[in-house]
Amino acid sequence: MTREIPYKIYLEENEMPKQWYNVRADMKNKPAPILNPGTGQPVSLEDIMPVFCEELAKQELDETTPYIDIPEEIRDFYKMYRPSPLVRAYCLEKALDTPAKIYYKFEGNNTSGSHKLNSAIAQAYYAKKQGLKGVTTETGAGQWGTALSMACAYFDLDCQVYMVKCSYEQKPFRREVMRTYGAAVTPSPSMNTNIGKKINADFPGTTGSLGCAISEAVEAAVSQEGYRYVLGSVLSQVLLHQTVIGLETKTAMDKYGIKPDIIIGCAGGGSNLGGLISPFVGEKLRGEADYRIIAVEPASCPSLTRGKYAYDFCDTGRVTPLAKMYTLGSNFMPSASHAGGLRYHGMSSIVSQLYADGLIEATSVEQTAVFEAGTMFARTEGILPAPESNHAVRVAIDEALKCKETGEEKTIVFGLTGTGYFDMVAYQKYNDGEMVDYIPSDEDIAKSLAELPNLES
Amino acid sequence: MTREIPYKIYLEENEMPKQWYNVRADMKNKPAPILNPGTGQPVSLEDIMPVFCEELAKQELDETTPYIDIPEEIRDFYKMYRPSPLVRAYCLEKALDTPAKIYYKFEGNNTSGSHKLNSAIAQAYYAKKQGLKGVTTETGAGQWGTALSMACAYFDLDCQVYMVKCSYEQKPFRREVMRTYGAAVTPSPSMNTNIGKKINADFPGTTGSLGCAISEAVEAAVSQEGYRYVLGSVLSQVLLHQTVIGLETKTAMDKYGIKPDIIIGCAGGGSNLGGLISPFVGEKLRGEADYRIIAVEPASCPSLTRGKYAYDFCDTGRVTPLAKMYTLGSNFMPSASHAGGLRYHGMSSIVSQLYADGLIEATSVEQTAVFEAGTMFARTEGILPAPESNHAVRVAIDEALKCKETGEEKTIVFGLTGTGYFDMVAYQKYNDGEMVDYIPSDEDIAKSLAELPNLES
Numbered sequence: 073m074t075r076e077i078p079y080k081i082y083l084e085e086n087e088m089p090k091q092w093y094n095v096r097a098d099m100k101n102k103p104a105p106i107l108n109p110g111t112g113q114p115v116s117l118e119d120i121m122p123v124f125c126e127e128l129a130k131q132e133l134d135e136t137t138p139y140i141d142i143p144e145e146i147r148d149f150y151k152m153y154r155p156s157p158l159v160r161a162y163c164l165e166k167a168l169d170t171p172a173k174i175y176y177k178f179e180g181n182n183t184s185g186s187h188k189l190n191s192a193i194a195q196a197y198y199a200k201k202q203g204l205k206g207v208t209t210e211t212g213a214g215q216w217g218t219a220l221s222m223a224c225a226y227f228d229l230d231c232q233v234y235m236v237k238c239s240y241e242q243k244p245f246r247r248e249v250m251r252t253y254g255a256a257v258t259p260s261p262s263m264n265t266n267i268g269k270k271i272n273a274d275f276p277g278t279t280g281s282l283g284c285a286i287s288e289a290v291e292a293a294v295s296q297e298g299y300r301y302v303l304g305s306v307l308s309q310v311l312l313h314q315t316v317i318g319l320e321t322k323t324a325m326d327k328y329g330i331k332p333d334i335i336i337g338c339a340g341g342g343s344n345l346g347g348l349i350s351p352f353v354g355e356k357l358r359g360e361a362d363y364r365i366i367a368v369e370p371a372s373c374p375s376l377t378r379g380k381y382a383y384d385f386c387d388t389g390r391v392t393p394l395a396k397m398y399t400l401g402s403n404f405m406p407s408a409s410h411a412g413g414l415r416y417h418g419m420s421s422i423v424s425q426l427y428a429d430g431l432i433e434a435t436s437v438e439q440t441a442v443f444e445a446g447t448m449f450a451r452t453e454g455i456l457p458a459p460e461s462n463h464a465v466r467v468a469i470d471e472a473l474k475c476k477e478t479g480e481e482k483t484i485v486f487g488l489t490g491t492g493y494f495d496m497v498a499y500q501k502y503n504d505g506e507m508v509d510y511i512p513s514d515e516d517i518a519k520s521l522a523e524l525p526n527l528e529s
Numbered sequence: 530m531t532r533e534i535p536y537k538i539y540l541e542e543n544e545m546p547k548q549w550y551n552v553r554a555d556m557k558n559k560p561a562p563i564l565n566p567g568t569g570q571p572v573s574l575e576d577i578m579p580v581f582c583e584e585l586a587k588q589e590l591d592e593t594t595p596y597i598d599i600p601e602e603i604r605d606f607y608k609m610y611r612p613s614p615l616v617r618a619y620c621l622e623k624a625l626d627t628p629a630k631i632y633y634k635f636e637g638n639n640t641s642g643s644h645k646l647n648s649a650i651a652q653a654y655y656a657k658k659q660g661l662k663g664v665t666t667e668t669g670a671g672q673w674g675t676a677l678s679m680a681c682a683y684f685d686l687d688c689q690v691y692m693v694k695c696s697y698e699q700k701p702f703r704r705e706v707m708r709t710y711g712a713a714v715t716p717s718p719s720m721n722t723n724i725g726k727k728i729n730a731d732f733p734g735t736t737g738s739l740g741c742a743i744s745e746a747v748e749a750a751v752s753q754e755g756y757r758y759v760l761g762s763v764l765s766q767v768l769l770h771q772t773v774i775g776l777e778t779k780t781a782m783d784k785y786g787i788k789p790d791i792i793i794g795c796a797g798g799g800s801n802l803g804g805l806i807s808p809f810v811g812e813k814l815r816g817e818a819d820y821r822i823i824a825v826e827p828a829s830c831p832s833l834t835r836g837k838y839a840y841d842f843c844d845t846g847r848v849t850p851l852a853k854m855y856t857l858g859s860n861f862m863p864s865a866s867h868a869g870g871l872r873y874h875g876m877s878s879i880v881s882q883l884y885a886d887g888l889i890e891a892t893s894v895e896q897t898a899v900f901e902a903g904t905m906f907a908r909t910e911g912i913l914p915a916p917e918s919n920h921a922v923r924v925a926i927d928e929a930l931k932c933k934e935t936g937e938e939k940t941i942v943f944g945l946t947g948t949g950y951f952d953m954v955a956y957q958k959y960n961d962g963e964m965v966d967y968i969p970s971d972e973d974i975a976k977s978l979a980e981l982p983n984l985e986s
Contacts, residue, residue, distance in 0.1 A: 074672075078542045078608070079542065079608040079609055080608070080609075082539045085535045085536065127559055137915060148619075151535070151536040151537070152536055152911050153911055154535075159609075162605075163683075181638050182911060183912055183925040183948070183950075206886060216963075220913055225907075225908040225909075226908070226909075226911075228618070244953070244957065245953035245954075248954075248956050248957045248960060249953060249956075251956075251960045252908075252910065252913060252956050252960060253908055255906065309790060319764055360929060405921075406563070447709055450640065450682075450709055450710065451682040451709075452682075452683075453608050453609065453712060454610055454640055454683075455640055455689070456640045456709060475746065491640070493640075493642075493702070493706075493951070495952045496702035496704075496705040496706060497702075499706075499709050500701065500705045500708075501703050506808065523946055
């Protein structure tokens with residue numbers, strides 16, 4: 073089938089996915105099980121149900137069901153901002169003077185500004201269905217908190233967000249978006265929780281951390297009747313919901329007879345990347361097709377490219393279960409960087425296993441080069457990307473420039489996860505020539521890796 | 530033709546308009562001509578060509594050509610962010626429990642965050658085609674400056690933006706978006722121009738005004754070789770470009786056999802409203818159909834509902850030609866309000882004439898009621914609207930609630946001109962219960978109207 077390819081491919085509503093794809097079902101080497109840190113044994117459904125919604129807990133542990141129905145209520149919500157466009161970057165190609173064909177799947181056309189909404193609405197739905205009163209979560213830069221606030225407003229659920237205090241103060245606009253959607257936003261550490269009180273007492277004047285906010289949100293969930301804790305990345309359930317990105321991408325490409333050679337996504341916790349690549353990885357796993365797949369991470373927080381594949385805690389406070397993943401160590405403190413969504417010490421256990429098995433590649437890039445690419449993208453394609461997304465833009469441009477040298481007409485598709493409207497402080501630093509690159513030393517990484525939990529496996 | 534109506538109607542690229550529609554050609558009573566303030570005579574093409582680009586000056590004066598081709602280069606750019614979706618507000622309807630069918634045309638899915646880009650790209654194109662080096666403009670809240678910066682980046686034109694100093698300092702993020710697109714953003718009053726130097730000398734420490742920024746931008750245009758001045762609203766050429774909104778809306782509705790009963794838009798300078806309604810007004814003028822059309826303005830700046838239809842200057846500095854329009858007087862100072870884009874003393878001469886002829890209605894609304902509507906819209910439909918857009922949302926909701934009382938299944942369509950991501954200070958005021966309403970007194974309006982230029986007409 074060959075039709076003229078429009079600038080933007082929008083699927084019809086009846087072409088949108090009705091099921092998420094659970095790539096674990098096709099993986100020969102399954103991701104290692106999550107362990108109870110007390111016993112060292114795999115967690116059971118009963119272990120995690122006090123913290124997670126029931127249906128989400130089941131999805132977290134389900135390694136065998138390849139397709140999971142998307143409930144109609146979620147599909148209705150998806151229709152309000154999806155399908156997201158698959159865009160042919162004609163103007164970027166022209167500016168690069170490359171024979172490569174570049175496509176991007178743009179997830180930023182919703183008020184949360186990113187792909188986070190795809191999972192937020194699913195998590196809110198299951199919480200509502202279970203009859204809960206509300207959910208708790210933490211947020212750093214604010215994208216996840218915004219998405220969850222929107223989802224909870226839609227299902228009339230209470231939404232309690234613990235926002236890292238320095239972000240709460242420095243990013244008042246994100247905070248106000250959440251409040252507009254009715255969320256209660258609390259700067260963390262707060263005096264609402266025992267752990268918050270303790271941290272405030274131990275470290276007077278602290279401006280908080282994501283690890284502390286997670287601990288507060290978990291405590292708030294388990295100590296209130298009818299509440300559960302929800303999380304925006306890393307977990308397998310989140311990656312599952314994000315496969316709507318990859319499924320739409322694949323359907324749109326198939327519709328126009330386009331076959332990608334290279335698929336690129338930025339990787340923080342791994343859920344957007346995992347969601348984009350899952351259907352393509354599935355084909356690789358089943359021997360039906362082959363693709364080059366590249367995970368792009370910041371040089372300041374290089375879990376895949378410089379981390380260790382080992383069991384580790386998911387949070388710096390060490391209160392969560394253990395997951396086997398590429399990690400820099402849960403005590404690793406990434407240097408200040410403007411891609412807040414990529415500053416996580418570990419990587420989704422699914423993405424980690426795919427990387428360990430050689431099904432995907434990984435590369436790391438430095439932030440000045442990343443913003444250079446993002447600025448070029450903004451000027452040619454119009455969209456001002458989020459700092460996180462700029463990582464994928466950088467590598468897509470680099471691959472297109474390689475094609476220019478070799479003359480190859482490769483087809484490149486990358487995930488443009490969101491917009492940078494709330495990240496203009498970062499762009500200002502770049503515009504003023506004041507942005508610097510941070511690369512952790514081998515000693516820094518070795519030091520935090522030395523503190524990995526000691527497990528017999 | 531009856532198909533199931535999707536949440537979002539996207540036209541195919543080949544259904545997008547290839548011509549703008551010039552409603553003046555169908556108006557029996559043409560808008561009054563623009564006058565030279567020195568002579569009191571209608572301006573000629575030669576009069577305005579030193580300030581405006583040649584092709585744009587022609588469009589400004591063209592009252593007879595009904596359809597004007599959209600150059601292919603502009604249509605290619607439109608394809609990067611258009612067609613904009615016509616959305617069925619199923620969730621808002623459900624929340625209101627109304628039998629009305631509500632649609633909105635959403636113009637916010639581009640980095641400028643509003644419809645302004647539709648005219649910015651056209652103006653930049655004609656400037657480039659004329660071989661100019663660059664353009665100058667002023668911006669207050671920053672939407673227009675952002676749109677123009679994007680358009681100039683695309684055509685590799687120099688872009689000089691005079692930004693009202695208080696906005697420059699209070700809205701650094703808008704400023705940084707413009708800089709990211711390569712624009713030179715100067716706080717006004719500056720020391721770049723004679724008028725700026727004079728104002729700085731006369732009023733030390735002033736934080737500027739839109740009137741002053743216009744004067745600086747015009748001076749910068751005429752004093753630099755290869756530059757012209759461009760403007761984002763009010764002018765008939767801008768309204769012409771914005772008809773792409775209404776043409777797409779009409780095509781989408783026709784495609785699904787939808788006939789609107791009521792069409793609603795917010796009105797500041799009048800270009801977005803005029804663009805949305807033009808094709809529908811054309812049908813009214815030609816006796817082919819009838820619609821209720823409602824212009825919504827802020828109670829704080831009510832040019833249509835409380836102003837006078839008279840010749841007036843387009844700027845507070847009184848350096849521009851005279852236009853006949855509904856005006857509050859060019860010296861009218863609207864009270865502080867959060868809908869920056871609607872704080873203009875006059876109204877497009879086309880919209881003014883249509884209103885004088887009874888072809889459209891007008892109403893004014895107060896900002897607390899406006900933000901209440903916007904917050905409800907955000908929570909049900911997901912999109913966080915710009916304060917300006919919230920004015921149309923308010924009246925759309927009010928009309929839908931009337932349908933609930935009467936049981937009428939009216940079809941309502943309104944223009945959702947943009948997103949509020951850079952307006953969170955306003956939402957914060959509303960969230961904190963600190964927003965107040967401003968309504969000018971009859972004395973205030975009478976006072977500024979008393980200073981209208983004295984013309985024999």
